[in-house]
Amino acid sequence: MARQLRLFFLIFCAGTCFGQQHPYELNVSSENDNYCLNLHDGYYTNGLFVTLNYAPVGLNNRIRETSRLSKIVGQYQAGQMIFTPEFVTPKTTKDLMDRPFAGYLYAQKGLTFFYKKGHVLKTSVSVGTIGENSLAEQTQIFIxxxxxxxxxxxxxxxxxxxxxxxxQGQYWHELLPACWRKSRFDLHSLSQLTVGNTFTNASAGLLFRAGRFTQPDQSSWFNARVGREASHTSTEFYMFVQPAFQYQLYNATVQGGYFTNDAGAILSPLRHWGYRYDIGLLFSPPRWTFQIMYTYKQREAATMRHNEQFGGLTMAYRFGK
Known part of the structure; x- marks a missing residue:
């Protein structure tokens, strides 16, 4: 019996199945500094994101054989992010508040374009609010x-x-030939640009993956495991590392609203240059995706006493016919 269970597990993890792809994916992601087991609330202290990824029929039907594109995926996302100083206890005084209290609540629409050469372009527009309307205070009190x-x-x-x-625009450029995927190594350059009155920044970095993964237009990393046609669907299991440098021109969660008089609020000067790196594991059988990630990030506000770190947990389920 034990031998049969081991055989089933190996087939489940390493096998490839052929069947109907699912056109929808519900993705729930939670980020929190307490996932690092430091028993500490501070800086970027909590984030919750709910995303619906889908395969748009009309856009994909317009892709021709001669096109450079292979696939288009759409996204709808709602999210909330909560930021606080290092200490939020009842004994905290104004002089200990080394980062502003801020929340950001938003809705986002995005489209991701996959190119036959392995490159990926993601574009999105979001509308949201900072301040009391973000419901950050109520969320943290509830937690x-x-x-x-x-x-x-x-x-x-x-x-x-x-x-x-x-x-926002994000672009991943594949740096290794497609044949390297058979060696279980993958390397992309990453560039990102965000423009708006909440965030304006630019970043550049690398994405390295090692393990079992599929081509970008079928990969869980790019939320691309949705589709409407039958195809081979491989189980993915890999580790990833993504370091990046960022330049911030404006951040309303640190400096206050661009068009708002923030008299009475505690603000901070912005630290323009910084780096971050993400490292984690991802496991994705045909219908599910599970991801765990650790992030280390330099200070966003000039007054912050420490750099920040937090963990992320993601689960996704694909459905529909």
């Missing part, structure tokens, strides 16, 4: 009450309300 943590104090100094519109 602390649920897990019997100290009641957070200081949200009366948070950044004020402002609606923001942000445009």
């Amino acid at each position: 602390h009450k649920t897990f019997d943590l100290l009641h957070p104090k200081g949200w009366n100094y948070q950044i004020h309300n402002e609606v923001g519109v942000n445009l």
Whole structure:
């Protein structure tokens, strides 16, 4: 019996199945500094993102055999991000608040374009709000009450309300020949540009993957395991490392709203240059995706006393016919 179970597990992890692809994927991602087991609330303290990825019929039907594109995937996303100083206990005073209290609540629409040469372009537009309307204070109080943590104090100094519109483009350029995928190594360059009155920044970095993965237009990393035609679907299991350098021109969660008078809120000068790296594992059988990630990031605000780190957990399920 034990031998049969081991054989089943090997087939499940390493096999390839042929069948109907699923045109929809529901993706839920949670980020929190406590996932690093440091028992500490501070800086980027919590993020929750719910995404619906789908295969748009009309756009994909327009792709011709002679086109450079192989596939288009659409996304709808809703998310919330919460930022606080290093300390949020009842004893925290204004002079200890080394980063502004801020929240960001938004909705986003995106399209990802996959090229036959392995390159990927993702574009998106988001509309959201900072300030009390982001519901960050209520969310953090609920989390602390649920897990019997100290009641957070200081949200009366948070950044004020402002609606923001942000445009973003991300581009992954494959650096290794396609034949290298058989060697289980993959390398992309990554460039990103965000323009808006909430965030304006640019970054550049690398994406390295090692393990079992599929071509980009079928890969879970790019949310591309959705489709409407029957095809081979391989199980993916790989580790990834993604270092990047970023230049920030504007960040409303640190500096306050671009068009808003933030008198009474505690703000901070922006630290323009910084780096971050993400490292993690991803496992994706035909219908599911599971990902765990650790992120280390330099300080965003000039007044922050420490760099920040947080963990991320992602689960996705594909459905529909």
